Amino acid sequence: DQQVKQNSPSLSVQEGRISILNCDYTNSMFDYFLWYKKYPAEGPTFLISISSIKDKNEDGRFTVFLNKSAKHLSLHIVPSQPGDSAVYFCAASLGYSNSGYALNFGKGTSLLVTP
Amino acid sequence: AAGVIQSPRHLIKEKRETATLKCYPIPRHDTVYWYQQGPGQDPQFLISFYEKMQSDKGSIPDRFSAQQFSDYHSELNMSSLELGDSALYFCASSGYRDRARGAFFGQGTRLTVV
Numbered sequence: 472d473q474q475v476k477q478n479s480p481s482l483s484v485q486e487g488r489i490s491i492l493n494c495d496y497t498n499s500m501f502d503y504f505l506w507y508k509k510y511p512a513e514g515p516t517f518l519i520s521i522s523s524i525k526d527k528n529e530d531g532r533f534t535v536f537l538n539k540s541a542k543h544l545s546l547h548i549v550p551s552q553p554g555d556s557a558v559y560f561c562a563a564s565l566g567y568s569n570s571g572y573a574l575n576f577g578k579g580t581s582l583l584v585t586p
Numbered sequence: 587a588a589g590v591i592q593s594p595r596h597l598i599k600e601k602r603e604t605a606t607l608k609c610y611p612i613p614r615h616d617t618v619y620w621y622q623q624g625p626g627q628d629p630q631f632l633i634s635f636y637e638k639m640q641s642d643k644g645s646i647p648d649r650f651s652a653q654q655f656s657d658y659h660s661e662l663n664m665s666s667l668e669l670g671d672s673a674l675y676f677c678a679s680s681g682y683r684d685r686a687r688g689a690f691f692g693q694g695t696r697l698t699v700v
Binding site for chain 1: 590617619621627628629630631634642644676678680685686687688689690691692693694
């Protein structure tokens, strides 16, 4: 049962424009949401996160928005650069754990930024 | 900065054989996770360890086992390998209270079962 969903398997954006990657989740107990970037033959790399007590977090060109009522988050990349071309995974972890915080991943969105 | 080290990077095994994957977490990280990523799939959580004790269990088959040693490195043991076990296996580590950064992933071990 996929608790984190990324419904767009791919996205193509022109360099300099905004990239918007979307993510939906079903488990209301998730309280931390993260975006990872993954290049082929490499492990996922942490990009940005947001706590469920916030609705926006910004880090340079990357902004994550969280809409708890809609159980939806999005990652905005502005401006998009060719080096941003990668697979982006949305992930979430549960608010309760006495032993660690395993990540639930979406299936990923492949972003292609064209010059 | 030191990252999560996994070995080997690539492994080819035959059906019904056994494989052992190793993971060396970032120093001072107290939690280790194992994930399996099949072709075109998202990483699936298998198992985690906190301070050398198994802490959480995901979709790990009974044929697989894992442990974390006194030096904090972890090993994933896979027996009676099946073709469907072919996948990328990631190890990740984190500081227990550092939730904002999730976990740091290694480069993965690509297991091919033939």
